[in-house]
Amino acid sequence: MADAGTDVIVHARRAEIADAINTTRRNAGYFPDVDLPETLTATTDPAAALENADFLVLSIPAQSLRESLAVWAPHIGRDTIIVSLMKGIERETGLRASEVITEVTGIPAHRVAVLSGPNLAREIMAGQPAAATVACSDEAAATRIQRACHTSYFRPYTSTDVTGCELGGAVKNVIALAVGIAAGMGLGHNAQAMLITRGLAETTRLAMAMGAHPGTLAGLAGLGDLVATCSSPLSRNRTFGTHLGMGLRGHLIWLSRLLVVAGIVERLVPDELWELFQRV
Known part of the structure; x- marks a missing residue:
């Protein structure tokens, strides 16, 4: 959004992160080698971040959304549009992220949007073409929203199918884990292609049963996101599944410390993670 000419304020939970972004133009914890745009600043104050905001873009783990919204909700403006980047389903309720947002904030659904697609973060940070x-x-x-984030390398398309976009983004994480596990076990490209194709078919049937349009799952938010997540070494879920399929405990420990794996867990210490997979 900053590259598109939109002024951006990042809400950081830790003061040292906000200070580093403002003074060094970098975030040492995420992509420390990338210079951030001058029009992007950071603050630890949610009220300051949301003051006169046209958009509130939510990019946090889906399972912490409800708790975080309780802090941010009092500061959301009457005309602010909420944009969800989250690709997950709330475990306790089975609600999609947009449904959690409307439930907690009371904001009507026509002010809640979803952005989804084959958007591997490293490539976007490098300015490589994406949609x-x-x-x-x-x-x-x-x-x-499209106008606020449209750049020479990033092309957003619009849709009214919020359900289809959210389900495509959430379910593909599970499929990517399965594809990674198959690759780690030494199964071939035939097996991996089968998982991707049949996974897409199941996702489409689920989405249609919940009111989505099948064309959405054949587009960027469905097939596009699925292919990128299942095939790229930059994909967290694919990579995690591969190491799981190889049965390498050391790699699981390493990954559990560095990655947020959307399909299974958000944060587990290494011993807890290993015990979980032993039980599975």
Whole structure:
């Protein structure tokens, strides 16, 4: 969004992260080799971050969304549009992220949008070509978001199918884990292609049963995101599944410390993680 000419304020939980972004133009914890745009600043104050904000972009683990929204909700403006980047389902309720947002904040659904697609972070940070789907029940709101993040290398398309976009983004994580496990076990490309194809078919049937349009799952938020997540070494879920399939405890420990694995866990210490997979 900053590259598109939009002023961006990042809400950081830790003061040292906010200070580093503002003074060094870098975030040492994530992509420490990338210079951040001058139009991007950071703060630990949610009220300051949300003051007069046109958009609130949520990019946090899905399972901590409800708790975080309780802090941010009082500061959300009457006209602010919420954009969810989260690709997960709330475990306790089975709600999609947009449903959690409307439930906690009371904001109507036409002010809640979803952005999803084959968007591996490392490639986007490098300015490599990418595209995504922006879905909102209000087409005008989706178009506003599209304009706010459209750059020479990033092309957003609009949609009104919020359900399809969210389900495609969430379910593909599980499929990517399975594909990674198959690769780690030494199974061939035939098996991996089978998992991707049949996984997409199951995801499409699920999405349609929940009111989504099948075309959404054939697009960027469905097939596109699935292919990128299942095939790229930059994919956290694919990589985690591969190491799991190889049965390498040391690699699991390493990954558990560095990665947020959307398909299974968010944060587990190494011993807890290993015990979990032994039980599975």
